Amino acid sequence: MRKYDVFTFGETMVLFQPEQMLPLEYVHQFPKRIGGAESNVAIGLSRLGHSVKWFSKLGDDPFGRFIRNFVRGEGVDTSSCLFTNQAPTGLLFKEQMSPEDVNVYYYRKGSSASLMEPADLNSSDIKEAKILHISGITPALSESCYELVMKAVKVAKESGTMIVFDPNLRLKLWSAERAKQVFNEIAMSADVILPGLDEGQLITGKQEVEEVAEALMNGGEKTIIIKLGSKGAYLHTKHEKAYVEGFPVTQVVDPVGAGDGFAAGIISGILRQEPLHQVVRRANAIGAMVVGMSGDVEGLPTFTAVEQFMQPAGQSRDVNR
Template identity: 40%
Template sequence: MANGNQVDVVTIGESMVLFQPMPEGTITYAPLYAKSVGGAESNVALALSRLGKRTRWISRLGNDPFADIILSTLAGEGVDISQVIKDPENQTAVFFKESKGYGDPNVYYYRKNSAASMLSKQDIAETWFEGAKHLHVTGITPALGEYTTEMIKESMKQAKASGLTVSFDPNLRKKLWSEEKAKETLLSLIPLCDIFMPGLDEAEFLLGEKQEADYLHLFQQMGPKVVVLKLGTRGSLIQYGQEQKKEEVYKIDHIVDTVGAGDAFAAGLLSVILDSETPLADESLNKSVPKAIKRANLMGALATQFKGDWEGSPTLAEVESLAEGKQHTTR
């Protein structure tokens, strides 16, 4: 839980209220829906909070009951929501998710002209980064509105100027913008971050088809000191300084829902790297990266074991027990 103004990680982005049919099935014939909260940046904040990190989530929300659901959920998990802007003119977004029992679930967003899509660099305040160590952003927020790209760019610049380290997950959402605009914008954000964490498909989208190791080198040349390439069922690759490491996937028997796995991966990685007072120093990375990438793979795998974006996120004690191969005591 955030202590005063001191936080480890700040995230900026849109969260929405998620509705899912219950019992599980298609939207068309569902008589009832379960509600929860979803959003890439808040997923990371929530997962990090459960891992013992102090987090702050920043956004714009409407003056409506959906905003109240989001705020009470995040506050209840210890996330600092003091910098959230209430927008009296625009509404909080919602989305629906349905599973048909095969493949990834279908997701339907209702976020056009939402309060979060109205975020602009004029909203940025010094208090956003007050007492913080790190900023985490994704490629979703720049796609939301007319001014959100400039807001994210300026936030990354101001965070760095204030001494924060910055991580960036491209989190490509082709439904939100044209591929040309997405590629141009995402590439422009890479030089502004210290830790870049694309998936293999996103790397190919940005740079074309190349060898996996080449992606790491090419992205690193753009500015980030640490580049992580998520390989799905084949684990992940990480490049830090001149060092490169491959980490095998954490094996699971059955996938329930893949949504939120990338956010859990990011939380796992950052939760270890940010334990150091100088997280990007070579000596610090040499110590933290082996544990960080292992935890990231573990967190990503665990996220596929439950419905919902973050609800099943483990505590630090649970993660450490699993990492050590121990059985968590439940009774």
């Protein structure tokens, strides 16, 4: 019997995001939030009604405690999280010059999360979950984090836990060559792969959407869903191939976090055993909702909210998020 729907792990940082659209040198107040791909997915899934466990190594400092308390407050199990006094919790600052022009400044080198290592991982956390969600950010943090990810992949394969892999390429953390090598290594074992088109092109060396998806299949029984931004997504399995249209966005407020919301939508639909076309459509809707609100997690909807959002134009969408 699986205890959790999803287990995920990675680095979450304290996010300082000013409310004004100005260069950072002219900003004097920074509201405190959190930002991290894996915790974004965990919170998104919790809001959609799923049981989730999230693991990280946090600094034994006020920022680390703030992150743990925030994520736990969203209904995510944080009981496996570790604290260390050997390194601080990572920080990032988000500079927004316009709704589409966003710069992110990371202060994460040598952070507490970069000290994660295979011995920190409780294998039972993976064995007790239906799905293991992996982001390509974590193996880029350090060699020990890479080894941790590969241990997680091995445990998941041995225990029959489904692996969902979102490449989440961050070239500020490592070279394209190393990213390609590691992404291919993870993709070989993954059951579901959720790349953006540029990430898929990096992994496979192919250019066209359909060719990228076919290469990622690698002759196996995988589910490939390629994110295409405002155009929606491309779904590719052994038995189904389809473009799934996105939802119109009247105003982009903050594009960061849309991919994590999309991933949460895909995983939620898989857990609900829904038809894949319907799964991707809802994931597209969540992505559209996230970009309409400031912050990484603030726009992540409840299941009721996203269902209301997907209603045909003219029907009421006045619901609590």
